[in-house]
Structures are given as C-alpha cells and as structure tokens.
Amino acid sequence: MKLSEVSPGMKVKIIRLGQGFPALRKRLLDMGVLSGEPITVERVAPLGDPLEVKIKGYRLSLRKEEADEILVEVVS
Amino acid sequence: MSKEIVVAVAGNPNTGKTTFVNAIAGTRLKVGNWPGVTVEKKEARLEVGDVKVRLVDLPGTYSLSPFSTEEIIARDFLVKERPDVVLNVVDATNLERNLYLTLQLIETGRPVVLVLNMYDEALKRGLRIEVEKLEKLLGIPVVPTVAVKGEGVREALETAVRIAGSVAKLDGHVSYGEEVEKAISEVEDWLLKKGSAVLGKYPTRWLAIKLLEGDQKVSEETGIRELPDLPMVKHLLSAHGELGEVLAEVRYGIASGIVRESVHKEDARPDLSEKLDRLFLNRYLGLPVFMAMMWLLFKLAFDLSSPFVDWLDGLVAGAFTETLAWGLYKLSAPEWFQSLVLDGIVAGVGTVAVFLPVIFAMMFLITFLEGSGYLARAAFVMDRAMHTVGLHGKSFIPLLLGFGCNVPAVYATRVLESRRDRVLTAFLAPLMSCGARLPVYVLFAGAFFGSRAGTVIWSLYMVGIGAALLLGAILQRLLFRGEATFFVMELPPYRLPRAKYLLVHTWEKTRHFVVKAGTYILAMSIAVWFLFHLPPGAKGLEESYLGRLSKAVAPVFSPLGFGNWEAAASLVTGFLAKEVVVSTMGEIYGLSSAEEDEIPQEFPSHSWGEVFKGLPLAFVEAGRNLLAGLYPVSLEPDEAEASLLSRIREVFTPLSAYAFMVFVLLYVPCMVVLAAFYMEFRSLRLTGLMLISHFALAYGLTYFLYQAGKLLGYGG
Numbered sequence: 001m002k003l004s005e006v007s008p009g010m011k012v013k014i015i016r017l018g019q020g021f022p023a024l025r026k027r028l029l030d031m032g033v034l035s036g037e038p039i040t041v042e043r044v045a046p047l048g049d050p051l052e053v054k055i056k057g058y059r060l061s062l063r064k065e066e067a068d069e070i071l072v073e074v075v076s
Numbered sequence: 077m078s079k080e081i082v083v084a085v086a087g088n089p090n091t092g093k094t095t096f097v098n099a100i101a102g103t104r105l106k107v108g109n110w111p112g113v114t115v116e117k118k119e120a121r122l123e124v125g126d127v128k129v130r131l132v133d134l135p136g137t138y139s140l141s142p143f144s145t146e147e148i149i150a151r152d153f154l155v156k157e158r159p160d161v162v163l164n165v166v167d168a169t170n171l172e173r174n175l176y177l178t179l180q181l182i183e184t185g186r187p188v189v190l191v192l193n194m195y196d197e198a199l200k201r202g203l204r205i206e207v208e209k210l211e212k213l214l215g216i217p218v219v220p221t222v223a224v225k226g227e228g229v230r231e232a233l234e235t236a237v238r239i240a241g242s243v244a245k246l247d248g249h250v251s252y253g254e255e256v257e258k259a260i261s262e263v264e265d266w267l268l269k270k271g272s273a274v275l276g277k278y279p280t281r282w283l284a285i286k287l288l289e290g291d292q293k294v295s296e297e298t299g300i301r302e303l304p305d306l307p308m309v310k311h312l313l314s315a316h317g318e319l320g321e322v323l324a325e326v327r328y329g330i331a332s333g334i335v336r337e338s339v340h341k342e343d344a345r346p347d348l349s350e351k352l353d354r355l356f357l358n359r360y361l362g363l364p365v366f367m368a369m370m371w372l373l374f375k376l377a378f379d380l381s382s383p384f385v386d387w388l389d390g391l392v393a394g395a396f397t398e399t400l401a402w403g404l405y406k407l408s409a410p411e412w413f414q415s416l417v418l419d420g421i422v423a424g425v426g427t428v429a430v431f432l433p434v435i436f437a438m439m440f441l442i443t444f445l446e447g448s449g450y451l452a453r454a455a456f457v458m459d460r461a462m463h464t465v466g467l468h469g470k471s472f473i474p475l476l477l478g479f480g481c482n483v484p485a486v487y488a489t490r491v492l493e494s495r496r497d498r499v500l501t502a503f504l505a506p507l508m509s510c511g512a513r514l515p516v517y518v519l520f521a522g523a524f525f526g527s528r529a530g531t532v533i534w535s536l537y538m539v540g541i542g543a544a545l546l547l548g549a550i551l552q553r554l555l556f557r558g559e560a561t562f563f564v565m566e567l568p569p570y571r572l573p574r575a576k577y578l579l580v581h582t583w584e585k586t587r588h589f590v591v592k593a594g595t596y597i598l599a600m601s602i603a604v605w606f607l608f609h610l611p612p613g614a615k616g617l618e619e620s621y622l623g624r625l626s627k628a629v630a631p632v633f634s635p636l637g638f639g640n641w642e643a644a645a646s647l648v649t650g651f652l653a654k655e656v657v658v659s660t661m662g663e664i665y666g667l668s669s670a671e672e673d674e675i676p677q678e679f680p681s682h683s684w685g686e687v688f689k690g691l692p693l694a695f696v697e698a699g700r701n702l703l704a705g706l707y708p709v710s711l712e713p714d715e716a717e718a719s720l721l722s723r724i725r726e727v728f729t730p731l732s733a734y735a736f737m738v739f740v741l742l743y744v745p746c747m748v749v750l751a752a753f754y755m756e757f758r759s760l761r762l763t764g765l766m767l768i769s770h771f772a773l774a775y776g777l778t779y780f781l782y783q784a785g786k787l788l789g790y791g792g
Contacts (some may be wrong), residue, residue, distance in 0.1 A: 008339075017321070021141050027564050029324035030139035032173050036325075043353075046362040047460035050355075050469075050563055054330075058170050059567035061456050063463065066564060 001074075004051070004067035008041045011075045018069035025069070032056040033070060080121075080128040081240045082157070083233070086150060086181055087165035088174050089136035090449075090568035092193045096165050096223040098580055100233055107584055110135075110149050124237045132159065138566075140180045142293035145495055154184045155278055160240040163232060165191045168198035168205060168220070169569070171339060175331035176324075178214065182250060183350050185279035187239045188216045191232045195220040202342040209338040210239040212711050215250060224396075252326045255308060257321075260284050274298040289320045311739040315563030349449070349569040366457045369450065370476055377438045378480045378511070383697035384433035389689050394424040395687045398680035405677070412612075416605060424601025427653065428594040431483055431748060432586065438477060438484035439585040440578055442491060445473075447581075451491055452565060459563055464466045465545055466552045468492055468561065469479060471501040475544070478508030479537070482745060486752040487585060495564075496556050502753055503551060503766055505743035509537045512654040516740050519658050523721045524730040532734065538775075539740055547773055555765075575611030589752065596751035604652055617664055622648060634741060636775070637782040647739070653746050665723045731790045735782040742774035 006012050014037045017025050032055055033039070042052040042059065050063045087093040098105065101120035110117045118133040134153055135146035142148050147378040152160065164181050166174035181188050190210070192198075197203060211218045217235050221228030251257055263284035267275060274283070274297075286294040287303060295301050303309055356365055397418055404414045445451040451470065459469030470491050478485035485505035489498045501519050517536055521529035607622040617623045618641075626645035633639050633647075642664045728736065744767060745753070754763045 023339060024564070026141050026143055027562055029321055030141055030176070031564055031566075032176065032328055034321070034325050034328055043357055044359070045357065045456050045458070045460060046359055049463070050456060052357065052456065052567060056172050056328075058173060059353075061452070061459075061563060061565050061567055063459065063563045066562060068137055074315040 001072060002068050003039065003041070003053070003070035003072050004064040006041045006072060008043050011030060011038065011040060012072040013075050015037050015071045015073050018071070028066075028070070031060060033060075038075065039070075039072065044074060080130050081159050081161070081237065082130045082132060082159040083163060083236050083240070083505045084132050084134055084153060084159035084186075085163045086134045086154070086177070087136060087191075088138050088167065088177060090566060091136070091167040091174065092134070092223045093136055093165040093167050094581075095574075095577055096163075096191065096193060096229060096232075097131070097220065098577075099223050099226050099229045101131055105133075107588070112270070115145055115149055122233075124233055127237050129233075129237065137177065139177060140184075142291060144493070145329065146493075151184075154186060155282060158723060159186060161236045162186045162188045163191055163236050164188050165193050165223075168192045168195050169201055169203065172328075172335045173332050174533060175334060176327050179250060179327045179330060182214070182216065183279075183282050185282060187242050187367075189232060189236045189239065190214060190216055190218040191228075192218055192220040193223050195228070196225075202526055204340045204342055206338045206340075210334065213334045213338060224577065250330060252323075252330070255312060256322065257327055259288060259306070259308040259312055260679055262305060262308050263287055266304060266306060267281065273302070284313070289323050290318055290538045291320075310464055347569075352570050353453070353567075356450065357456060362457050366454060369454070370473075372641065373441055373445070373473075374476060374480060377441055377477065377484070378434070379701035380698045381433035381437040382701065383694040385430050387687075387694040388429045388432065390425065390690060391527070391687050392422065392429050395680060395683035397422050398683050402677075412609070415609060416602070419608075420602045420605030421598065423605075424598040427601060427748060428590060428597050431481070432590065434481050435484050435487065435589050436582060436586045438480075439487065440582040442488055443475070443578050443581040443585075444573055446491060447577060449568045449570040452567050455563075455565065456567065463563070466495075466546055467501060467504075467548065468497040469563065471497060474501050474505050475508055478505040478510060480511055482508065482510045482749045483589075483752050486749060486756055487589065489756070490585075494561060498559060499757060499762060500551060500556065501547065502756065503758055503762075503769075504544040504548050506749050506753075506766075506770065507547065507742060509539045509540040509741055510654070511614060512746065513741055515655045515658045516650075519661075520722070520724070520728070520733045520737050523724050524728070524733045532737075536737055539738055542619070543742055543773055543777060547769060551769070592755040593748065593751040596754065597748055599753070600747045601652065604649065607648070633739075635783070636778045637735040638728065638739075640727055642727065650740060651744055651747055653748070655687060657740055661724070662720050665720060688695075731782060731785045735778050736783070738781060739774050739778045742769055742777065744774075745770060 003012070003014075010030045014033065014035050016035050017028055017033065019025070024058075037055060039053050042054050044051055045061075050061050051057055051067055052061050053067075054060075083099055087091060100121060101118075104120040104122060105118050106120065108117050109115065109118075115135050120131045122131060124131045132153065136335060137144070137147045137150050140147055140151040140154070142151070153159070162180050162181050162184075166178065178188065178190060178569070192205065192207070192210075195205075205220075207218050207220060217239060217461055219228055219235055221232055223229060233449040252260065260281065261284075264280050267280060267284060278294075278298075283294065283298070287298075287300060288309065312319055312322065355361060400422060401414065401418055404417060409417075441512040442451075445454070451473070454473065455469030457469070458472040462469050462471050471489075473491060474485045474488040477488050482505055485508065486502045489502045489505070492498045492501060513536075514533075517533045518529075521532045525532045556595075606624070608617070610621050622645055623641065626641040626648060628638050630641045630644040633644060642661065645664060646657045646660040649660040724733075744750075750763060750767070752758070753766060757763070
C-alpha cells in the first residue's frame, strides 16, 4: 500500500520508492526514507494534508502526493 | 608568516550551526551573498595562535545532492575550492541522520572534524555518546560542544587548525562494503587509466562515487555520460537498476551501525516536542492555535514598533531637520541647496529610519518563530491551503505580514528554502494591502461611500488577495513552469531560542536593510526631489518636471476613469510611499500647501529635549499598545482633509474613485519594497518583471472594473 493510505499509529515498513520523480526520490533518500526502514504516520494536518511521519527517530512532514511515491507494508 | 588556512563549516539545518559560527567569529562575520545567487554567505578572518584562518560558513544542507541551490554551493565549495579542513556541525540528539552528511563530507577527501553540538541536550535526553569510539569508527576527530554556551567551540576550531591540510585517511576506516568498494575502485582505475582532464578538478574517489550514483550535474560538468563495462559496476546495476539508492542505503547503513555502537540510550524521557505537537498540530485545535499565533505575531510586530516609528519620525523630521536647517542658515547656503538637503536627502533618510523599528520587530519575531521550531509547524498547518495556489506552507507568513507592511514581508521570504518559493512569494507580497494604502482608502472611501466606507475598504483588501492569486497562477505558468517543489521538511524539536541568538540575527537582517536598501532609497528620494523642483524657476508643481510628466501620461489613465494630471502626479509620488498620494493631492489642490517652515534662528534645543523625553514614552506606549488591543482606525476626516474631500468630489465620481483606489493598491510596489526586493534577489530582470507585471495587472483590472461599471450604469 501507499504511505498516504496508512492511518496514524499503524506500524509499517517501507518496501520501495516510486521512480516517477527523480528529484523527489533523491530528496527522500537523503532524508533517510529508504526501503526496509520502519516508518509511522504520526498525524495528518488539520486541513487533511500534509502528513507528519516519524522515521529514524526524527519528525518529517510530507504532502500526500509525495507519500504516494512511498510504498509500504504493514509490520505484524 | 604562515599561510592562511580555509576552514569550511558544514552541517544540517537546525543543528545550531549558525550559533556555532557566531560563537567562533562573533562580530568579525561578514555577511554577503554567494556569487550569482541569493543564498547568504558568511565568512570571517580569524587568528588561532599564529595561524591565520578564513572561516567560511556553508549553507545548511542535509546532503550534497545537486537538487537545491544550497547543496550545489556547499558541494562546489568543498570539491572545487578544497578548503583545508571541514568543521561538520551535527545535532548530537539526532546523530544518525546527521552522519549521512558527514560521510558525504568525508567522501570529498577533505579532513573533517565532527562537532557534536547540543551535547548537553543529548545528555538530558538520556543519550550516552562514546566520543572516542565515535572517533575510531569514523576515523576523524570528534569534539562535543554546546554552542549556545560557547562550550567546546574553541577546542573544535583548534582541532580543525591542527589537522588542516592533512591527508584524510578514510580508507579502512569507513568502508562502503566489499561490493560497493570494488565498484568504486573499478571506476577510479578506469578514470586514472583514461587520464581525463577532469581528474585534476575533482577528488578521484568522490568523482567515482558521483558517477556511480548517476549524478546529473557531475555528468554534465565532466562530459562522462556513461560508465564503461566494469564487472562489479555491471553486477550492481543489474541487481539494483540504479546505484543512487544503493549508496544512500550504504551510507545510512554505516551511520546507523556507528550510532548503534557508540550511542547508548540510558532511559527514555518523555519528549516535550511530542506533547507540544499534540496541541499545536491537533486536528481540531491546530488551526485556531495557528490563527491565534499569527494574530499575536502581527499585533506584536506592528503595535510594538509603531510608537518607535513615530519617535524616529519625530527625530528625523523634527530635531534633526531643524538642526540641519539652522546649520544651513548659519552657513548661508543657497535656498535650493537647503531644499535639496532638507526635502530630498533628509526625507530619504527619514524613509529608511521609519522602517527600522518595523523591520527590527518583525525580524526578531520571525527569528524567534524559526528558532523555536514553530515556523515549521505553521507551514505544516497552512500548507494545504497555500499549496492549492502553488505556494509553500511557509509562504503564508510573509504574505500575512504584507498586510502590515510589504517591506519586511519581502525580507520574511527568507524563511522559505527554495528560491522558486522565495521569489514567487516576494512577487506576490506587495499585493497585500499594507498600512500605507489605508490613508488613501480612508480619504476616497470617506468622500464617496459614507457609511459603506468600511465595506468598500474591506473589498479592496479582497481585490489585493484576488490579484495575488491571479498573478501567482500566471507566474507559475510563465516563470517557473515544470519546476518541482517538495514539502519534504523536517519538523525540528521545539527549542527556546537564546536572547543573544535572536539579537544577532535580527541585527544582521536590519543592518542589511539600512546599508543595502537604504542606499537605493536615498538615491530615489533625491531623484524625486529633482522632479519636483526642476526646471529652475518652475512655479508650483504644475510647471515642474513632475507636472509636465504627469500631464503627458495622464491620458493613459483616461480609460481607467482618472485621466487628470493631478491623479497622475500623485501616482508618480505614490511610488515613494503610497500614503504620499494623499499629501500630493493636498498639495496640488493647494489646500494643505507645503507649509513654509520657519527657519530656526537658534539651535533647536527644545526639539532635542522632546526627542530625549520621547524615547521612554515610546516604550510606555508600546507596552500600552500590547495591552490595549488593535486600535480601531479612525475614518473621520480631519478639517484639512474635509476641504480636500470637496475638491476630490468635483474631480472624481464614485466609480472612478473606486477605480483609483484599486489602481493605487496594485500599480507598483513602493520604492522601499522595490529596493528590498532587488537587494534580496539581486536580479534586475526579476525586479523589472515585478514592476511591469504589477502595473499591467493593475491596469487590466482597473480598466475592466471601470468599463464594466460604466456599462452597468454606475456613471463615468
């Protein structure tokens, strides 16, 4: 599933990043958004977008359209 | 005499890097721009022992990828100018992500010192960092610091000087793993065998890694578009498709390994940021809290500064002007010279001076918001709304400030990270109806719309916002087509900024305005004085160059409903500051004719007394404003204006008056905004484009309004 479809509090792991936008992809990689990395959605902004996620022990915000490029799976 | 060594300071944003640099260099820091771009460059010359040091602060970046101006500047400096040593400031509480940049810095082949900043905070959070182990794992010296208290800062600099110019021994310390290292050496060997001319320009290992990553900028610069058939490179490529991700994973893998071995979490303390975010970013409360914060920001910035604006105005227009007039009289200077000095130069100085308190207050508050971590949250809350019109969440703040004054709004665009967002926001900020336009609205709406004046004025604010949306949409299609923007943004932990940090930053920005923009403002004030007073012997405004110019251009405004020269003349002077439109009209209609100032025969000691008494009063007044709430704007015209009203009613109709107000709102940013914009973006093309686009937009909209109004039978 896409990260944008994950509801807050769910534990997920990144499978891969989309290839569509090279610059976005590189930026995400630089920020530590890598495959295999656990990531949690902390909350959604009051107006419904962007999202706040926690990864590698810090907080990151990204828009839903950017979160669309991040494929994740639920960690059981 | 030893030669000067170059020390570069690099690090992620929000690591206290700026505080670190200030702690080292303090007042010796020179602030400028990197050549050709609007990114701030800070450097200082120091002496450590008998060694001369040139300290260069690189822009804060998370990586050295070529995707933002800041990153390109940082990496070009490291790779092409080859500083003797790099001080890498990292946030000790968030070591893993910070080490990602550290590894890239080490890749450039420069000796690196790891500055473990915010060390006290890490201890408070229960993190135990084994410094020696960290040094061993990274193969570079590590110095713990608390930059806000100045602790460890000197040691860091001395360590840097000690290892400056040494050959960094990275191989064997940080290994990227068997396969990747093999691929890197394959490319290195190939490059060496090829003996390409580019070799001398780049560190070989760095170049090899960038080519493996498929770094577009390096391919362009070197002309090496493809790698040859190398066994390990081929193997990795076929397994992974591309190696950019592999290298990012390898670096992060190393970083997390290092952290696992050298950092121990003793006990998990509750995270203050998490608690604050539960309120500030709350689904339901987030927005109201944000609105309250913005209201407070606006109120503090303008209410707090307004008594000081009045005080400075009194100082320059009163005591200072009178003293100069007295001095010129004593020297028996010719009358035209007195006028040039008093009405041209002093007026220009006055313009700069009265903006000072506003800019200072605003920059102080913005620095506080930025340093505290709330600014990122404000962007988070507002991004949805701003993104629909193609802007960034952070754009909201400069635009909001624009309603008070457009000048600090232009400066406030510095909170934005990408140049695209900065330029776009600064382009639109002057369309927010500022306080200086209000006197024009009050006069005209008062003259024609009576009890509905309030609604009419409100509608003008809306026209400004609408115009900004329209122009924003057009600009994005013309100027920034296809430029990607992201909102991948760190939400840094909340921190209480120190007073010293706030003052240093505020002063830097305020000084920039006075020194840089001030020069242009003064020059323009003098130019306008000549327009008013030349040719020699001209009687009154009508015969001056200003009058002649106005008569020539007046017909241009006929289709907009105000083709008289008086309106045109007030528009010309309105460029100085929009409220001047009112005083020019008053002057032209001969009602509040420029009062003949009495030339003081004695030193104006009384006025200086007033000035000294006035300063404490300004503080009291500022305090009172804070408590009193936003004072309502008086819509009652005073006596002098009342007679001006009747004259205006003869020349304008309600429709043309409304058209005139819309035009005054939009036609050009005032010269102070223009000077600030030019100094911020250093581009004549953009500044010219702003002038032309605003004018075209104003003309088009006003034309449409006026002609439509006429068709609908609102009189013409």
